[in-house]
Amino acid sequence: MRAIVRVTRRxxxxxxxxxxTGRALADLGYGEVAGVRIDRVITIELTTVSAAxxxxxxxxxxxxxxxxxxxxxxxxxxxx
Amino acid sequence: xxxAVAVFPGTNCxxxxxxxxxxxxAEAELAWHRDVDLAGASAxxxxxxxxxxxxxxxxxxxxxxxxxxxxxxxxxxxxxxLGICNGFQILTEAGLLPGAHLANRDLxxxxxxxxxxxxxxxxxxxxxxxxxxxxxxxxxxYEGNYLDPSGRARLVLRYLEPNPNGAQxxxxxxxxxxGNVVGIMPHPERATEALLxxxxxxxxxxxxVRAAVTTPAPAGGARSGVSVV
Numbered sequence: 001m002r003a004i005v006r007v008t009r010r011x012x013x014x015x016x017x018x019x020x021t022g023r024a025l026a027d028l029g030y031g032e033v034a035g036v037r038i039d040r041v042i043t044i045e046l047t048t049v050s051a052a053x054x055x056x057x058x059x060x061x062x063x064x065x066x067x068x069x070x071x072x073x074x075x076x077x078x079x080x
Numbered sequence: 081x082x083x084a085v086a087v088f089p090g091t092n093c094x095x096x097x098x099x100x101x102x103x104x105x106a107e108a109e110l111a112w113h114r115d116v117d118l119a120g121a122s123a124x125x126x127x128x129x130x131x132x133x134x135x136x137x138x139x140x141x142x143x144x145x146x147x148x149x150x151x152x153x154x155x156x157x158x159x160x161x162l163g164i165c166n167g168f169q170i171l172t173e174a175g176l177l178p179g180a181h182l183a184n185r186d187l188x189x190x191x192x193x194x195x196x197x198x199x200x201x202x203x204x205x206x207x208x209x210x211x212x213x214x215x216x217x218x219x220x221x222y223e224g225n226y227l228d229p230s231g232r233a234r235l236v237l238r239y240l241e242p243n244p245n246g247a248q249x250x251x252x253x254x255x256x257x258x259g260n261v262v263g264i265m266p267h268p269e270r271a272t273e274a275l276l277x278x279x280x281x282x283x284x285x286x287x288x289v290r291a292a293v294t295t296p297a298p299a300g301g302a303r304s305g306v307s308v309v
Contacts, residue, residue: 012229013182013227013229014182014185014225014227014246015182016182016183016184016185016186016187016225016246017183017187020187065136065140065141065144066136068137068140068173068180070172070178070179070180070227070229070230071180071182071227
């Protein structure tokens, strides 16, 4: 079983690397770029049997370590 | 009473801090991050560097190092706790100071002297300064862009020049409500001898040493149930 964790910067929090990447894309001629946010994807291999257990445990990992609650939100997807 | 200077894997400013604290008359000893007992320490400094490689986020792993339970105990008991640069980032990750740090606004590692202005003297770091006093101290960081959506941080030092890194309200140093826990992004320990270009950091660390000596030991242990922020 595998968990895909996506950690995203809250919309109201600045994302300097995303802003800079957006400006660089505009400089390269991609005028349609209206905004860029750089997220983090964490893939966790699990020995867990139950998907519900896996989700609960990985959400706990997010709360404790993988995301900073001041800055970030997260989502967890469990794959077989 | 000893000031403990915490060392995580990747900390690199600990000897500078020990050197300065001793030159100011304090007893200062290194404390490895796996130390679980700081019973002999009256205060603690978390120095700069790249604790645990700054992996995931700055300070994200350091906050789980065994020594942090002791740092929290000292902070909650009202003892002086100072985080410098990466140490400041560890204190926010640990929740001992509100807020968090982002990459600098211009995505540049900043390594130069900056001027900061004292805006609050009621902290263990700024107790020896005057309101409005200007200090020249080196800044040396990539993730110094402090923000505090909660608004609970007490600004104690503010960048005087145009904001170098995008920090909220130009925050160069912030304190908790009680003023005993302070995080500072520039490095006062690198500005303690005129030979190094400035000795403006001395007045800050002198105040910290004084607080470490004079802060009364807590009666009845930690103030349990009292939020340190």
